[in-house]
Amino acid sequence: MQIKVLGWAGGIGANLRTTSFLIDDDLLIDAGTGLGDLPLNHMTGIRHIFLTHSHMDHVVGLPLLADSMFGVHDEPIVVHAQEKTINALKAHIFNWVIWPDFSELPTRDNPSIQFEVMNPGDKISIRSREIEMIQVNHTVPGVGYCLSSRRANVAFSGDTTTNDTLWEVLDRYENIDLLFVEAAFSNNDIEISKISKHYCPRLLGDDILKMKHRPDIWLTHFKPGDEELIYQECVDAMPDFDVHQLKGGEVFKF
Numbered sequence: 001m002q003i004k005v006l007g008w009a010g011g012i013g014a015n016l017r018t019t020s021f022l023i024d025d026d027l028l029i030d031a032g033t034g035l036g037d038l039p040l041n042h043m044t045g046i047r048h049i050f051l052t053h054s055h056m057d058h059v060v061g062l063p064l065l066a067d068s069m070f071g072v073h074d075e076p077i078v079v080h081a082q083e084k085t086i087n088a089l090k091a092h093i094f095n096w097v098i099w100p101d102f103s104e105l106p107t108r109d110n111p112s113i114q115f116e117v118m119n120p121g122d123k124i125s126i127r128s129r130e131i132e133m134i135q136v137n138h139t140v141p142g143v144g145y146c147l148s149s150r151r152a153n154v155a156f157s158g159d160t161t162t163n164d165t166l167w168e169v170l171d172r173y174e175n176i177d178l179l180f181v182e183a184a185f186s187n188n189d190i191e192i193s194k195i196s197k198h199y200c201p202r203l204l205g206d207d208i209l210k211m212k213h214r215p216d217i218w219l220t221h222f223k224p225g226d227e228e229l230i231y232q233e234c235v236d237a238m239p240d241f242d243v244h245q246l247k248g249g250e251v252f253k254f
């Protein structure tokens with residue numbers, strides 16, 4: 001199994017891309033601006049997209065991907081998400097005003113993309129990889145995922161603040177090898193973190209001790225401009241962990 005980091009940042013700017021992870025050549029977790037860097041012939045390989053929530057920094061690439069892939073495949077690209085996330089996308093993006101509804105194009109019977117409701121606790125197996133959806137705690141219905149192959153279990157927090165659900169579910173796994181987890185703001189912005197339901201290093205450092213595992217930590221979603229401060233505060237807040245900062249383009253092989 002291979003994971004390529006296409007997008008990792010909390011915003012845009014030169015060399016900054018928002019959340020998107022490519023699993024092998026066919027699965028995508030979130031469709032942030034990082035998706036746009038993939039060459040077209042790699043985009044055609046994407047057959048399943050797993051969304052964490054409806055916020056723009058995680059879905060902006062989806063309508064554009066649907067357009068770029070229009071007419072390329074005989075089978076639709078399957079978009080897995082919670083029902084409320086799908087409803088939000090249909091109401092606010094694929095509504096024929098912001099963008100055409102590619103779940104009805106070119107026809108309802110044979111669309112470009114197909115939305116599939118997935119609920120926390122559901123597990124889907126695709127070509128010897130299993131992916132479990134896990135409830136987290138964000139301002140809109142949000143989830144993380146745990147991705148498993150024979151060799152490794154890799155967790156993605158999605159956007160979240162303090163919660164019990166992610167850590168409880170991860171503790172059911174025998175081991176977690178790697179955790180991609182968000183830390184959107186510095187400790188100076190702890191009140192903003194609470195209001196916007198993100199982690200800052202202090203909240204994350206307190207929460208992560210709920211988990212028995214000690215995976216490698218790779219941090220995402222830093223507020224642009226505060227990267228060095230947030231990273232250093234995370235290192236200080238999680239002394240029991242190997243803590244790394246994503247910078248984009250990393251490839252993890254298991």
Ligand SMILES: [Zn+2]
Nearest residue numbers: 053055138159
């Ligand atoms: Zn969000």
Ligand SMILES: [Zn+2]
Nearest residue numbers: 055057058159
């Ligand atoms: Zn986000």
